[in-house]
Amino acid sequence: MTAPRFSIDHKALKRCDLFIPHGRIDSSTAPQLEEALRSVTKAGRCKIVLNLSDVNFLSSAALRVLVSTARECRKFGRGDVYLAEVPESLKEVFDLTGLDDLFKFFDTEAEAVGHF
Numbered sequence: 001m002t003a004p005r006f007s008i009d010h011k012a013l014k015r016c017d018l019f020i021p022h023g024r025i026d027s028s029t030a031p032q033l034e035e036a037l038r039s040v041t042k043a044g045r046c047k048i049v050l051n052l053s054d055v056n057f058l059s060s061a062a063l064r065v066l067v068s069t070a071r072e073c074r075k076f077g078r079g080d081v082y083l084a085e086v087p088e089s090l091k092e093v094f095d096l097t098g099l100d101d102l103f104k105f106f107d108t109e110a111e112a113v114g115h116f
């Protein structure tokens with residue numbers, strides 16, 4: 001049985017950009033996530049919501065992408081990266097790595113989008 005292919009849905013909303021990744025985010029798929037996020041930050045859009053409800057694994061490479069994107073968005077107070085609908089197993093990853101204080105977590109995508 002093969003794992004589902006990694007993909008990312010992107011919606012440019014009025015308040016922010018919403019990304020919904022699907023599958024594992026590991027060293028082989030983190031560059032795709034980084035490229036997708038960088039495409040909006042380079043365009044000056046730095047208010048980002050990531051809905052992680054359909055992600056089942058985050059590697060250190062994935063965490064690096066999230067941290068670097070958050071830092072880029074926070075430069076000069078331009079924006080932030082919010083995480084929505086994060087499964088408990090992934091919340092543990094953020095907790096164990098000490099990154100839980102770096103991000104704002106929201107129970108629903110609507111709450112995260114509305115916070116901008």
